Amino acid sequence: MRILIVEDEFEQRQLISALLKNNTEYDVEIASSAEKALNALNKHQFEIILSDWKLPGMNGLDLLQKVKEHYPNTSFILMTAYGSISHAVSSMRAGADDYLAKPFEKDQLLFTLSKVANARMLSEENQSLQNQLTARENLKSIIGKSSAMQKLFSQIDRLASTDVTVLIHGESGTGKELVAHTLFQKSERNNNVYLAVNCSAIPETLAESELFGAEKGSYTGADQLKIGKIEAANNGTLFLDEIAELPLSIQAKLLRFLQEGKIMRVGGHQEITVNVRVIAASHQSLNNLVQQGLFREDLYYRLNVITLTVPPLRQRLDDLPDLINFFIKKFSEKHRLEKISFSKDVYETLYEYHWPGNIRELANLVERLTVMHSGETISKSDLPNEFSIKEEGQIIELPEKGIHWEEYERSILEQSLTRCHGNKSKAAKLLGLNYKAFLYRLDKYNIDSI
Template sequence: MADASLLVVEDDAAQRELIQSILRSAGYTVRGTDSTESALRLLAAQTAQLVVSDWKLKDSDGMALLRSVRSDHPGVGFVLATAYGSIQHAIEAMRAGADDYLPKPFERQALLLTVEKALRARALSAENQRLSERLGEREKLVDLVGKAPSMQLLYRRIEKIAGTEASVLISGESGTGKELVARALHRLSRRAAGEFVAVNCAAIPEGLMEAEFFGAEKGAYTGAHAARAGRFEAASGGTLFLDEIGELPLTIQPKLLRALQEGVITRVGSQREVRTDVRLVAATNRSLEAEVAAGRFREDLFYRLNVVPIALPPLRERREDIPALVEHFAARAARLHRLDPIPAIPRSVLKRLIDAPWKGNVRELGNVVERLLLLADANGISVDDLPPEPTAEPAGGIRLPAEGLSLAALEASLLRQALERESGNRSRAAKLLDLPYKAFLYRLEKHGLASADDVS
């Protein structure tokens, strides 16, 4: 505290010099003046941590200065000293927001102790304020549940980068909560009052993607009966979240890169540039580095998106969070479906939930918990109520033999089996393997199956 900046306001020049001298000898940085007007001017030019003021000043009184400081500089401490009053002055000053009161005449030690006490009170108040703000920030992460080390790292990363304008690339398996993280970044950002616009890139037909992103003028394409703004314009001033960014066609990638680099877009059917201001958050469940290497994703766009990477852990790597997640999802389902009382989930069921493979991650767990609560009867919930999927062995019960196996051969065999089961229909075969269609075609080509008419 000894390096704090102080302002002494005293109309008696000799007394002011004495107070300044005592405070400087204790290591404080001290300025001095004799009036309310000059004190406020000095604070406006360079703030102080504490004002030590006399009750009687050149142009007014210390109470007038106190009220102005509390109004214009609420974080600055204030000590009022006077020989002109009584205890009533002290009460009045404390009620108006003074940190302490110092009766004159005072000794050197009394001045230093009062100043130190006021500075410590201010520091404590500031720390409490910071803790309150931090708690408020954590409340904005309310949908993200878990105390596993990987989640603690995630919370710290979100809090550190949310207030920046950096693009963020969130990676993780399906169901790990990528959109929840994107929304948390938005809520904690300076753009929180703006729109959060979410776009699933895999759900937009390639022929309509440019219009969806950048908008279109009337008559720009069949069915464009009126001009419409795209997602970039809708998100201007806020956050644009592009989910499944790995599904973005190569044809649209240069235009997305330009929009991000230059902050301008051009509607389909127009030559006029429209300036936009978005903070971009993208998400993927695949390796964009591998997509770049395979020539399916532009390297320059990848680097533009991947300014700050966030990798989400799968649920199987943070099983210690499953009890808290079950409680969270049970409470949410109870609110949504107005369940009262909330059916209890017994320990035997919870153990099975903890041990399950959770291929669908947190999303799958939420669905299972909701189903358990909705189907509970008078006898409560039992292990028999669990669906077979979460407790099944991963990968269809395949176990690695002692002698090992060829992963490439296994993948090729699964591709053939999926095509056989779906009578050669590649779209249905891709869904059977829970693969994006493009990824399925890539694997067919990789294993020399792309041109085969008969894959049996």
């Protein structure tokens, strides 16, 4: 266990250090001030800080508050002068794990450290158990009996125990973040931090400081040290959602971090080593963006070590009933309403729908119907307008520049097959053609299946 001793008096510092260095359970470093202690924390991870109250400049209580703000997983023991009960009370209220009244004996020191270390172990074990329970709940949330989802589950199981960088690809609303979180929960890092960052939600001007942090005074408004998301995820997992939205300048810094495991805060002059597993996701094709010059090719290859593809809902319609039942139960409990049920014609309509919003769209639909039609059977007429299938008589306006008829016809045929998941009978019906006429046109354009 790494311990940082913060003591300004040389003899005291050396004495405590000598007492602990003889104990093989502890790896000890020393600092003569709170400022030097914070510099040490920027470079290394410590499980316990043993700090004197009286320090030059920033005192021990101020250091405790900084540590709890920026390094909340680090335990803190404050040493106070004998009889300074008020200091001890203040330190415990501020979040100290324990305190020692000076002068103290070696046995008192070792007992206090052992007590704090055991408390850390119990806390970590409890967190690990909680993470395992959460993991089970998350796995229940990833519903899928279809072959596409079974393949994905197999890949998750294989990758979870590794530290390999994973790129998750899938359309919006397919559940990419749920897959990323499941990878984390099933990994050996699951008792550490998991941070999810939506890259598309970060303003370009703030992207560097958000990810890499910033030193105090590094830019206007930086009135205190800012720990970036990468550093905050040290020893844990960082999920970068919609990574294609990162500016090219930030992509270069991210590449360096992935290659070397080091970052530098904005305005900083010292590299910081961090140990973070990165999982990235995008609904766009990064390869296409590389070809367009919108995404760095070297970063793409560094991220694309392993790619997981989350299938769209239209390619896993076998899971539709289970997904609907899951969301009905979820939203009826959330809103304390009776469960709704779907009629047969509703299911038929939902099977034929193309689901551009995927699982997120399905969840929104079920929640809306749960709230508006509690305890009722939902019929086709209750569905929103976008679920209405256009009947015959629909007029398509010819563009002014005209069209290439054969290309248009081929495209319509392919779209109908995609919309109907390769079901030729349904595709023919969608186009208002009899089955033989539809097959004739498929043969004409040498379209076998989609």
